[in-house]
Amino acid sequence: MKAADFEARYLRVDEDGDWVMNSLPCPFLALDTNKCTIYEYAPKACRQFPHTDHPNMKSILPLTETNVRHCPAVYEMVERMKLSADI
Template sequence: MPTRLQHLKQRAKSDKRANKKYFQKLKKKPPRQLDATVAQLHDEVFEETDCLQCANCCKSASPIFRDRDIERIASHLKMRPAEFVDQYLHLDDEGDYVLNETPCPFLGSDNYCSIYEYRPKACAEYPHTNHKGFHQILDLTLKNTTICPAAYEVVKRLREVLPG
Protein backbone atom coordinates (compact mmCIF):
# COMPACT_ATOMS: atom_id res chain seq x y z
CA MET A 1 0.00 0.00 0.00
CA PRO A 2 2.78 2.53 0.62
CA THR A 3 3.58 2.60 -3.11
CA ARG A 4 -0.07 3.39 -3.91
CA LEU A 5 -0.04 6.22 -1.38
CA GLN A 6 3.31 7.49 -2.67
CA HIS A 7 1.83 7.46 -6.16
CA LEU A 8 -1.19 9.39 -4.86
CA LYS A 9 1.06 12.07 -3.36
CA GLN A 10 2.96 12.36 -6.63
CA ARG A 11 -0.25 12.64 -8.67
CA ALA A 12 -1.78 15.11 -6.21
CA LYS A 13 1.40 17.18 -6.24
CA SER A 14 1.57 17.22 -10.04
CA ASP A 15 -2.14 18.15 -10.25
CA LYS A 16 -1.99 20.70 -7.42
CA ARG A 17 -1.48 23.76 -9.61
CA ALA A 18 -4.30 22.78 -11.99
CA ASN A 19 -6.61 21.87 -9.09
CA LYS A 20 -5.81 25.13 -7.31
CA LYS A 21 -6.57 27.14 -10.45
CA TYR A 22 -9.77 25.17 -10.98
CA PHE A 23 -10.82 25.72 -7.36
CA GLN A 24 -10.13 29.48 -7.62
CA LYS A 25 -12.67 29.62 -10.46
CA LEU A 26 -15.15 27.60 -8.39
CA LYS A 27 -14.74 29.98 -5.45
CA LYS A 28 -15.46 33.01 -7.61
CA LYS A 29 -18.49 31.54 -9.32
CA PRO A 30 -19.64 28.15 -8.01
CA PRO A 31 -21.87 26.36 -10.52
CA ARG A 32 -25.46 25.98 -9.36
CA GLN A 33 -25.18 22.19 -9.47
CA LEU A 34 -21.79 22.00 -7.68
CA ASP A 35 -23.02 20.48 -4.39
CA ALA A 36 -25.27 17.94 -6.10
CA THR A 37 -22.52 16.98 -8.55
CA VAL A 38 -19.90 16.57 -5.85
CA ALA A 39 -22.30 14.55 -3.69
CA GLN A 40 -23.01 12.22 -6.61
CA LEU A 41 -19.29 11.82 -7.36
CA HIS A 42 -18.63 11.21 -3.66
CA ASP A 43 -21.22 8.41 -3.64
CA GLU A 44 -19.78 6.86 -6.82
CA VAL A 45 -16.21 6.98 -5.58
CA PHE A 46 -17.08 5.56 -2.16
CA GLU A 47 -18.97 2.67 -3.76
CA GLU A 48 -15.59 1.72 -5.25
CA THR A 49 -13.46 2.56 -2.22
CA ASP A 50 -12.63 0.41 0.79
CA CYS A 51 -11.22 2.79 3.39
CA LEU A 52 -9.97 -0.16 5.43
CA GLN A 53 -7.45 -0.87 2.67
CA CYS A 54 -5.90 2.56 3.20
CA ALA A 55 -6.66 4.37 6.48
CA ASN A 56 -4.09 6.98 5.49
CA CYS A 57 -6.23 9.70 7.07
CA CYS A 58 -5.92 7.94 10.43
CA LYS A 59 -2.22 7.32 9.89
CA SER A 60 -1.17 10.79 8.82
CA ALA A 61 -3.67 13.46 9.89
CA SER A 62 -5.59 14.43 12.99
CA PRO A 63 -9.22 15.37 13.05
CA ILE A 64 -10.44 18.31 15.05
CA PHE A 65 -12.08 17.21 18.30
CA ARG A 66 -15.01 19.38 19.36
CA ASP A 67 -16.30 19.45 22.94
CA ARG A 68 -19.18 17.10 22.03
CA ASP A 69 -16.68 14.63 20.52
CA ILE A 70 -14.49 14.76 23.61
CA GLU A 71 -17.43 14.19 25.95
CA ARG A 72 -18.82 11.31 23.87
CA ILE A 73 -15.48 9.52 23.47
CA ALA A 74 -14.44 10.09 27.08
CA SER A 75 -17.75 8.67 28.28
CA HIS A 76 -17.27 5.61 26.08
CA LEU A 77 -13.76 5.13 27.46
CA LYS A 78 -15.06 5.67 31.01
CA MET A 79 -12.84 8.72 31.48
CA ARG A 80 -13.49 12.28 32.46
CA PRO A 81 -13.24 14.65 29.49
CA ALA A 82 -10.26 16.41 31.07
CA GLU A 83 -8.44 13.07 31.41
CA PHE A 84 -9.14 12.29 27.76
CA VAL A 85 -7.76 15.68 26.71
CA ASP A 86 -4.67 15.28 28.92
CA GLN A 87 -3.93 11.81 27.56
CA TYR A 88 -4.70 12.18 23.86
CA LEU A 89 -5.05 15.80 22.73
CA HIS A 90 -3.43 19.20 22.52
CA LEU A 91 -4.44 22.60 21.17
CA ASP A 92 -3.07 23.38 17.72
CA ASP A 93 -2.08 26.81 16.37
CA GLU A 94 -5.71 27.58 15.52
CA GLY A 95 -6.98 26.73 19.00
CA ASP A 96 -8.52 23.39 18.04
CA TYR A 97 -8.05 20.13 19.90
CA VAL A 98 -6.12 17.60 17.80
CA LEU A 99 -4.37 14.32 18.53
CA ASN A 100 -0.97 14.37 20.22
CA GLU A 101 0.40 11.89 17.71
CA THR A 102 -0.17 10.08 14.47
CA PRO A 103 -1.12 7.48 13.65
CA CYS A 104 -4.32 7.79 15.63
CA PRO A 105 -4.03 5.83 18.89
CA PHE A 106 -7.47 4.32 18.23
CA LEU A 107 -6.43 2.80 14.89
CA GLY A 108 -5.77 -0.92 15.02
CA SER A 109 -3.23 -2.84 12.95
CA ASP A 110 -6.17 -4.08 10.85
CA ASN A 111 -7.11 -0.43 10.06
CA TYR A 112 -10.26 -0.69 12.18
CA CYS A 113 -11.08 2.13 14.59
CA SER A 114 -11.59 1.02 18.18
CA ILE A 115 -13.95 3.97 18.82
CA TYR A 116 -15.67 3.94 15.42
CA GLU A 117 -19.21 4.32 16.79
CA TYR A 118 -18.03 7.26 18.94
CA ARG A 119 -15.44 8.81 16.59
CA PRO A 120 -15.21 12.58 16.12
CA LYS A 121 -17.60 14.21 13.70
CA ALA A 122 -14.61 15.24 11.58
CA CYS A 123 -13.70 11.56 11.13
CA ALA A 124 -17.24 10.57 10.26
CA GLU A 125 -17.42 13.28 7.59
CA TYR A 126 -13.92 12.84 6.16
CA PRO A 127 -12.87 13.64 3.44
CA HIS A 128 -15.80 16.10 3.37
CA THR A 129 -16.37 15.61 -0.36
CA ASN A 130 -20.14 15.50 0.16
CA HIS A 131 -20.18 18.71 2.21
CA LYS A 132 -22.95 21.19 1.42
CA GLY A 133 -21.36 24.46 0.45
CA PHE A 134 -18.46 22.55 -1.10
CA HIS A 135 -17.02 25.76 -2.56
CA GLN A 136 -16.35 26.91 1.02
CA ILE A 137 -13.94 24.06 1.79
CA LEU A 138 -11.90 23.96 -1.40
CA ASP A 139 -8.59 24.64 0.39
CA LEU A 140 -9.25 21.72 2.76
CA THR A 141 -10.26 19.53 -0.18
CA LEU A 142 -7.04 20.38 -2.01
CA LYS A 143 -5.07 19.33 1.07
CA ASN A 144 -7.12 16.14 1.41
CA THR A 145 -6.26 15.09 -2.16
CA THR A 146 -2.72 14.39 -0.93
CA ILE A 147 -3.98 12.21 1.94
CA CYS A 148 -7.06 10.44 0.65
CA PRO A 149 -7.23 8.53 -2.64
CA ALA A 150 -11.02 8.96 -2.66
CA ALA A 151 -10.78 12.75 -2.30
CA TYR A 152 -8.26 12.82 -5.14
CA GLU A 153 -10.60 10.77 -7.33
CA VAL A 154 -13.63 12.95 -6.54
CA VAL A 155 -11.71 16.08 -7.56
CA LYS A 156 -10.37 14.39 -10.69
CA ARG A 157 -13.88 13.39 -11.75
CA LEU A 158 -15.28 16.79 -10.82
CA ARG A 159 -12.83 18.50 -13.18
CA GLU A 160 -13.99 16.13 -15.94
CA VAL A 161 -17.72 16.59 -15.29
CA LEU A 162 -17.66 20.35 -14.64
CA PRO A 163 -14.65 21.61 -16.59
CA GLY A 164 -13.43 25.06 -15.63
Protein backbone atom coordinates in the same frame (compact mmCIF):
# COMPACT_ATOMS: atom_id res chain seq x y z
CA MET B 1 -12.87 9.60 31.42
CA LYS B 2 -13.55 13.28 31.86
CA ALA B 3 -13.40 15.52 28.79
CA ALA B 4 -10.52 17.49 30.24
CA ASP B 5 -8.54 14.28 30.82
CA PHE B 6 -9.24 13.14 27.25
CA GLU B 7 -8.08 16.48 25.88
CA ALA B 8 -4.90 16.39 27.93
CA ARG B 9 -4.10 12.80 26.98
CA TYR B 10 -5.03 12.66 23.28
CA LEU B 11 -5.51 16.12 21.79
CA ARG B 12 -3.62 19.26 20.88
CA VAL B 13 -4.50 22.49 19.06
CA ASP B 14 -2.89 22.73 15.64
CA GLU B 15 -1.57 25.78 13.80
CA ASP B 16 -5.08 26.52 12.44
CA GLY B 17 -6.57 26.48 15.93
CA ASP B 18 -8.31 23.14 15.39
CA TRP B 19 -8.33 20.31 17.93
CA VAL B 20 -6.47 17.32 16.48
CA MET B 21 -5.01 14.06 17.76
CA ASN B 22 -1.64 14.57 19.39
CA SER B 23 -0.04 11.57 17.70
CA LEU B 24 0.00 9.80 14.37
CA PRO B 25 -1.23 7.31 13.63
CA CYS B 26 -4.31 7.96 15.70
CA PRO B 27 -4.03 6.24 19.12
CA PHE B 28 -7.39 4.57 18.47
CA LEU B 29 -6.28 2.84 15.28
CA ALA B 30 -5.57 -0.86 15.81
CA LEU B 31 -2.46 -1.35 13.72
CA ASP B 32 -2.90 -5.11 13.43
CA THR B 33 -6.41 -4.85 11.93
CA ASN B 34 -6.28 -1.29 10.56
CA LYS B 35 -9.63 -0.66 12.25
CA CYS B 36 -10.87 2.04 14.56
CA THR B 37 -11.16 0.76 18.13
CA ILE B 38 -13.72 3.41 19.08
CA TYR B 39 -15.73 3.34 15.85
CA GLU B 40 -19.11 3.69 17.58
CA TYR B 41 -17.82 6.76 19.42
CA ALA B 42 -15.58 8.17 16.69
CA PRO B 43 -15.55 11.95 16.41
CA LYS B 44 -17.85 13.62 13.90
CA ALA B 45 -14.90 14.51 11.66
CA CYS B 46 -13.95 10.84 11.46
CA ARG B 47 -17.46 9.71 10.66
CA GLN B 48 -17.82 12.37 7.95
CA PHE B 49 -14.43 11.74 6.32
CA PRO B 50 -13.60 12.25 3.46
CA HIS B 51 -16.21 15.05 3.47
CA THR B 52 -17.07 14.64 -0.21
CA ASP B 53 -20.76 15.18 0.55
CA HIS B 54 -20.27 18.38 2.55
CA PRO B 55 -23.19 20.76 1.83
CA ASN B 56 -20.79 23.65 1.17
CA MET B 57 -17.65 22.27 -0.47
CA LYS B 58 -16.38 25.80 -1.07
CA SER B 59 -16.17 26.37 2.68
CA ILE B 60 -13.83 23.39 3.16
CA LEU B 61 -11.47 23.92 0.22
CA PRO B 62 -8.30 23.94 2.38
CA LEU B 63 -9.38 20.67 4.01
CA THR B 64 -10.19 19.17 0.61
CA GLU B 65 -6.79 20.23 -0.68
CA THR B 66 -5.18 18.37 2.20
CA ASN B 67 -7.38 15.31 1.79
CA VAL B 68 -6.57 15.06 -1.94
CA ARG B 69 -3.06 14.07 -0.87
CA HIS B 70 -4.29 11.29 1.43
CA CYS B 71 -7.57 9.93 0.08
CA PRO B 72 -8.05 8.41 -3.40
CA ALA B 73 -11.79 9.15 -3.25
CA VAL B 74 -11.20 12.87 -2.73
CA TYR B 75 -8.56 12.89 -5.46
CA GLU B 76 -11.00 11.27 -7.89
CA MET B 77 -13.79 13.69 -6.95
CA VAL B 78 -11.54 16.72 -7.53
CA GLU B 79 -10.30 15.32 -10.85
CA ARG B 80 -13.91 14.87 -12.01
CA MET B 81 -14.78 18.39 -10.87
CA LYS B 82 -11.83 19.71 -12.88
CA LEU B 83 -13.03 17.80 -15.95
CA SER B 84 -16.58 19.07 -15.62
CA ALA B 85 -15.28 22.61 -15.17
CA ASP B 86 -12.89 22.09 -18.12
CA ILE B 87 -9.89 23.18 -16.04
